[in-house]
Amino acid sequence: MRGDTTPASAGKRFVLPSSFIGSPRYMIENYQDAMAICRWAGYPDLFITFTCNAKWPKIELFLSRKPGQKIEDRPDVVARVFKIKLDQLLNDLKHGRHFGRVIAVVYTVEFQKRGLPHAHILLFLHSDDKHPTAAKIDKIILAEIPDLNKEPLAYDAVKQYMVHGPCESINSRASCMIENKCVKHFPKKFCFQTTVDNDGFPIYRRRDNGIYVERNGVKLDNRYIVPHNIDLLVKFQAHINVEWCNCSRSIKYLFKYITKGPDRATLILEENLHVDASTGMQNMTDTDEVKRYLNCRYMSAIEACWRIFEFEIHYRQPAVQRLRGRLDF
Ligand SMILES: [Zn+2]
Known part of the structure; x- marks a missing residue:
């Protein structure tokens, strides 16, 4: 009965076990696993976001086999191709081809509503490669438009995948605009050289060198470039944001970010009008008594395929052994 607070009416508590992928307990366990790796390996050094490119030739090849076929018709192909590329990227990273010796990796795959998959990857580097200098960051992360004449491939890749906006x-x-502000804080400020501030946050070099790319008739210069690694960008031809993140304050935020779970929506089903049979008039009813709450989880077709294929949503290396306590479900 509504309003009755006696123990008998308190009801039962139904929980989703941690073995249910995406449940609150599942997310908490993944967060704790990531923290366990952090205790062993130190803070993560690089935060990489790798987004699927719908125009990858492999995806287009499959779509072209049937006239009129669109990307939403083949979520299975998108899931498989993204997995292949993600594995390739991880393989490259683990073999130290781009950033040095990697001792641990954690990643989460997310699916935007009706959108493409992307992976948030945390890389933990060997202790010799931690505490970077500005010069070292410049070697692996850039936030500028390459010179078209000197590096045409790099220029094309940055132009295509790493320009933010126009916004503001x-x-x-x-x-990206919320309350008249870009949530990603673009455009950034011009900056003559890369610096690392006292809190360990890098401010990437963005020189005012007159180089720009044009998008929708707007000239966008280095202030609009998302930080990236040029080798990865040219090789994978996709949006790959690379950020240096060796900072104690960001660690919990980053781990929560990569384990925050899928989008959810709370729907309220309510009937607040009824028709009086004798008069034919519509009357308002007490909505409190017909409220039902339904907690829904939206799963896109691509995510459904990803799950059917049993690809990992959360990945970590090295492995973390969970010690089961009595409170585990
Ligand atoms: Zn923006």
């Missing part, structure tokens, strides 16, 4: 005053209706 140029396009106030951009998807």
Whole structure:
């Protein structure tokens, strides 16, 4: 009975066990696993976001086999191709081809609503490669448009995948705009050289060198470039944001970010009108008594395929052995 607070009416508590992928306990366990790796390996050094490119030739090849076929018709192909590319990227990273010796990796795959998959990857480097200098960051992470004449491939890749915007005053209706501000804080400031501040945050070099790319008739310069590694970008031809993140304050945020779980929506089903049979008039009913709450989880077709294929949503290396306590479900 509503309003009755006696123990008999307190009801039972139903929980989703941690073995249920995406449940609160599952997310907490993954967060704790990531923290266990952190205790062993130190803070993560690089935060990489790898986004699927719908125009990868392999995906286009499959779509072209049937006239009129669109990407939403083949979520299975998107899932498989993204997994292949993600494995390749991880393989490259683990073999130290881009950033040095990697001792641990944690990643989470996410699916935007009706959108493409992307992976958030945390890389833990060998202790010799931690505490970078600005010069070292410049070697692995750039936030500038390459020279078209000297590096045409790099220029094309940055132009295609790593330009943010236009937003702010140029396009106030951009998807990144909330309350008239770009949530990603673009455009950044011009900066003559890379510096690392006292808190360990890098401020990437973004020189005012007159180089720009044009998008929708707007000239976008280095202030709009998302930090990246040029070798990865040219090889994988996709949006790959690379950020240096060796900072104690960001660690919990980052781990929560990669284990925050899928999008959820709370729907309230309520019937607040009824028709009086004798008069035919519509009356408002007491909505409190017909409220039902349904906690829904949206799963896109691509995520469904990913799960059917049993690809990992959360990955970590080295392995973490969980010691079961009595409170585990
Ligand atoms: Zn923006």
